Amino acid sequence: MATAHSKSAARLMIAPAVFVLLVWMLIPLCMTLYFSFADYRPMRGVFETWIGFENFIRFLTSSSFLSSLVTTLQMVGGILVITIAGGVLMALLLDQPMFGQGIVRILVIAPFFVMPTVSALVWKNMFFNVDNGLFSYLFQGLGFPPYDFLSQSPLLSIIVIVAWQWLPFATLILLTAVQSLDSEQLEAAEMDGAPALARFRFIILPHLSRAITVVILIQTIFLLSIFAEIFVTTNGAFGTRTLTYLVYQRVLESQNIGLGSAGGIVAVILANVIAIFLMRIVGKNLDN
């Protein structure tokens, strides 16, 4: 891959893919950008091409923007905490020799293949339902009154659903990291007098730090655009309106495409800021 010839050949070969990707991404982005400076409300027949930054000002100063930003951060943060902690735990468990290891591993990965809409519906109707949900039965069996998860702690409910979907991803990445740990290091630590908890804290966790940052980076990028799970369960009510969902409401429910587009651009900028910030951390972590 090092010669000048092979380099230019490589460039030529990836050119079509890059071109398609650019068109695929750039056209929607440019249109969004174009609409964000326009007053465009098709249902009322309004279309004014240039109104300056008015859409942006309206979007950013509305009270729902700030609250949606907070909700987004809470949701992403909550899911990250659960998936990382759970993923580390699962990875350590799956690394133990046990009967039927192969099948167990496949089962653990399974949730990742379930479509978000489907899994959210299953959670909503099978587990969270007040009248027939499994949790309700469980609570009743234990002598507690049934608890309406989706209306009483809706944010937590969505966090649980999405965390369940992403746990396999975190587990998988962390499991490969756990398996790459030199067992002699753990044995050396054991001989050095480190009990199990200290071995986890001083040997395993530092070894996993890179994998953890990679999981955080990838998940954050995907989690910023959670939509189906909110749409299916709470419809954005009860403080579960994330930035993505707010944009959707502005465009489709209020039929204000200009305002929604401005929100979309804001979301893109914020996502990029976070991504660059995370990339920096990962880069630093991968350096040493």
Place this chain on the structure above:
Amino acid sequence: MGQINLNQVTKSFGDVQVIPPLDLQINEGEFVVFVGPSGCGKSTLLRLIAGLEDTTSGHINIDGKDATTLPPSKRGLAMVFQSYALYPHMSVRKNIAFPMRMAGLDEATQKAKIEAAAKALNLTDYLDRKPGQLSGGQRQRVAIGRAIVREPAAFLFDEPLSNLDAALRVGMRLEIMELHKKLETTMIYVTHDQVEAMTMADKIVVLQAGVIEQVGSPLELYHAPRNKFVAGFIGSPRMNLIEGPEAQKHGAATIGIRPEHLGVSKTAGLWQGKVGVAEHLGSDTFIHVHQTGLADMMTVRITGDIEARHGDTIYLTPDMDQLHRFDAAGLRIE
């Protein structure tokens, strides 16, 4: 401190018995080397002593106390691994400090001990580096440093030099021997390199398939190998083993003669053969002799140089005082 006794120790992995019942006594301050072919159970035996593997049956006593069920950290032993097993995210200083930190020693003592170990092992300039920024020899020294600061009753080494190049290996070998002289702590050293075994050991334990074939000082093993296996394993080049009528003349099933105990002549001698490959080392020459009618190939070691071309006829005469005789079971006949 540093006396280790193995009493009828066995080890099985599943159905496979890797170590049949084994007794071994290691005295205080001794440098004991385990040698044997690959897969004979040297590492397993060392790990049993360290506590990293559980014994299937039998007892391990350390300093008179039964340590069979003690966890590794409670046995007071330190181990140096083949892969060094340094903690990659910690600096050299932190690596060396780790066992002391786990033991809860205060900062001042830790610091003093780190400085002392670093000075003894020539690591002072590297204390703030990460293991990834060190050469193989330096890493090995850090691993030894980490072992020293614990002031263990005994050091366990599992092929610590096998990842180093030949020159460095000789250097580190001397360093470990000097360390042993200075600390006078028991050391158990696993290797399959018999030069290391012969030069370093006070006592060599020769293992084959988990069975101790012989225990003794290097020279005992060289001069009086207890059986054919030890005779063939200790010494380089290997001892020539001869079976058949020639052996029966000496009242044995097998006779053995080391390459350095064969006299060579181009004109006359007891045995006749054809020169195969001659390996010239400068100080010594190893000649491979074929068609002797005694064994497939015999090796002769000659001090200095000799003019020997491929296919030349050559005569060999053994030094009868140095002849080893073995019976049909392979045991030595005195």
